[in-house]
Amino acid sequence: MFIDGNVAEASDGGRFDVLNPATGEVIASVADGTVADAISAVDAASRAAAPWAATPPRARAEILRRAFELMTERAEELARLISLENGKAMPDARGEVAYAAEFFRWYSEEAVRGAGSLTTAPSGANRILVQYQPVGVCVLVTPWNFPAAMATRKIGPALAAGCTMLLKPASDTPLTALAMAELLHEAGVPAGVVNVLPARRSGAVVSAMLHDPRVRKLSFTGSTEVGRLLLREAADQVVNTSMELGGNAPFVVFADADLDAAVEGAMVAKMRNAGEACTAANRFYVEAPVAEEFSRRLAERMSNLVVGPGTEETTQVGPLVNLEAVDKVDSLVRGAVSGGAKAIIGGERPDRAGFFYDPTVLVNVQPEAPILREEIFGPVAPIVVFDGEDDAVRLANDTEYGLVAYVYTGDLARGLRVSERIESGMIGLNRGLVSDPAAPFGGVKQSGLGREGGHEGMLDYLEAKYVAVSW
Ligand code: NAD
Numbered sequence: 001m002f003i004d005g006n007v008a009e010a011s012d013g014g015r016f017d018v019l020n021p022a023t024g025e026v027i028a029s030v031a032d033g034t035v036a037d038a039i040s041a042v043d044a045a046s047r048a049a050a051p052w053a054a055t056p057p058r059a060r061a062e063i064l065r066r067a068f069e070l071m072t073e074r075a076e077e078l079a080r081l082i083s084l085e086n087g088k089a090m091p092d093a094r095g096e097v098a099y100a101a102e103f104f105r106w107y108s109e110e111a112v113r114g115a116g117s118l119t120t121a122p123s124g125a126n127r128i129l130v131q132y133q134p135v136g137v138c139v140l141v142t143p144w145n146f147p148a149a150m151a152t153r154k155i156g157p158a159l160a161a162g163c164t165m166l167l168k169p170a171s172d173t174p175l176t177a178l179a180m181a182e183l184l185h186e187a188g189v190p191a192g193v194v195n196v197l198p199a200r201r202s203g204a205v206v207s208a209m210l211h212d213p214r215v216r217k218l219s220f221t222g223s224t225e226v227g228r229l230l231l232r233e234a235a236d237q238v239v240n241t242s243m244e245l246g247g248n249a250p251f252v253v254f255a256d257a258d259l260d261a262a263v264e265g266a267m268v269a270k271m272r273n274a275g276e277a278c279t280a281a282n283r284f285y286v287e288a289p290v291a292e293e294f295s296r297r298l299a300e301r302m303s304n305l306v307v308g309p310g311t312e313e314t315t316q317v318g319p320l321v322n323l324e325a326v327d328k329v330d331s332l333v334r335g336a337v338s339g340g341a342k343a344i345i346g347g348e349r350p351d352r353a354g355f356f357y358d359p360t361v362l363v364n365v366q367p368e369a370p371i372l373r374e375e376i377f378g379p380v381a382p383i384v385v386f387d388g389e390d391d392a393v394r395l396a397n398d399t400e401y402g403l404v405a406y407v408y409t410g411d412l413a414r415g416l417r418v419s420e421r422i423e424s425g426m427i428g429l430n431r432g433l434v435s436d437p438a439a440p441f442g443g444v445k446q447s448g449l450g451r452e453g454g455h456e457g458m459l460d461y462l463e464a465k466y467v468a469v470s471w
Pocket of ligand 1: 141142144145146150168169170171202203204206207221222223224226227229230243244245246247277278375443447448
């Protein structure tokens with residue numbers, strides 16, 4: 001663990017293993033944080049809170065800038081660590097490091113752009129002073145699919161805002177978070193400001209933090225199921241919450257789209273991170289006149305990808321994170337096929353060590369198939385044919401999720417019209433990638449609450465203080 005500026009063992013000496021998903025072998029073991037450790041971490045973060053909040057914004061900005069530079073210098077080493085514990089192919093891991101580091105750079109620039117206002121009350125009787133203050137001690141809970149970026153997307157704005165924090169990384173990928181803690185310490189983050197506590201008993205540890213009255217915020221990225229549970233836990237102490245939850249992104253291709261661009265975008269939206277992204281295209285809706293050609297071209301591109309251990313230089317698609325992930329993908333594909341879908345490529349779990357699944361394209365998928373309702377989190381593209389704009393919008397909105405949608409069309413007016421009608425926090429319009437540190441990332445419906453990234457991302461770590469002033 002990394003608590004109060006020091007590397008520490010768990011209070012009961014417990015440890016747990018971290019596996020390499022490409023081989024299933026143990027690569028390291030880390031301290032398994034306990035409830036007592038969680039309380040020590042809250043003690044440290046709480047002691048550090050006032051001095052950190054009082055640190056000049058410029059000083060906080062320079063520390064963040066240094067963290068960006070250190071990450072950039074160590075990009076290759078960090079990418080390899082991500083690939084080893086998460087499984088992703090090195091090009092994806094390098095992409096993640098660059099994206100993750102950018103949150104430190106962006107928020108180093110935001111740290112000094114303080115907000116606030118002084119206005120005259122409508123009655124003229126007084127002035128209204130609005131000032132933004134750090135929310136306080138934050139609990140940050142992150143998933144395994146982007147072990148660096150999901151952490152920096154929270155740590156960056158929290159540091160810029162003047163908050164202190166306890167990061168609970170996913171148990172499959174604690175090594176990257178621990179490496180980040182050391183890097184931040186080296187960049188000049190004072191002891192106690194960023195604490196990292198891996199814990200297999202995440203329920204008990206996070207619950208203990210959320211019931212400590214010194215904790216003022218929870219920022220969670222993970223599944224909707226766990227998000228719902230934590231919203232209930234956070235209710236007891238009325239803790240501020242930001243929730244980045246699951247997705248079920250539709251990828252809509254109209255007949256007037258540039259098909260080359262649509263296939264290219266589909267490759268990014270589907271295959272980045274082997275499909276293990278909350279933003280992954282989960283359902284493809286293609287207008288009837290181009291459905292066959294789009295399916296054929298996508299299948300051709302996906303079948304040419306090299307599948308293998310993420311750390312091998314030629315690999316384009318790494319293994320999935322663990323055996324349960326492979327079982328889930330396999331059962332969704334089997335369910336779709338038994339309902340009448342046809343796998344034009346893939347559809348089988350490969351007979352090899354490690355947690356692999358072959359890139360798969362399914363056509364003739366039935367509307368009720370669970371593969372269209374649940375997050376696949378794997379390299380599988382189910383394709384459904386639609387007929388006209390209203391049909392596309394109806395199908396896209398037929399989900400309890402609302403994180404991102406992708407729309408390909410050659411008609412900009414239609415693209416903007418459909419973007420307005422689709423219920424999601426983000427739209428990729430003729431683009432298969434939306435993530436950008438300068439933009440507000442987040443979902444509507446059961447995909448979450450709040451935004452990360454952009455100016456909006458910093459507001460999630462600030463509270464407005466209003467002072468009514470007579471003079
Ligand atoms: P998960 O919900 O299982 O776990 C997320 C984190 O919560 C992990 O750190 C885990 O240890 C912890 N956790 C699990 N149970 C807990 C409990 N009872 N109490 C407290 N903490 C608990 O999700 P995952 O499998 O790690 O990640 C995949 C999910 O994350 C997908 O649903 C994906 O869509 C989502 N995700 C969302 C975004 C986004 O920005 N919206 C980004 C990445 C991933």
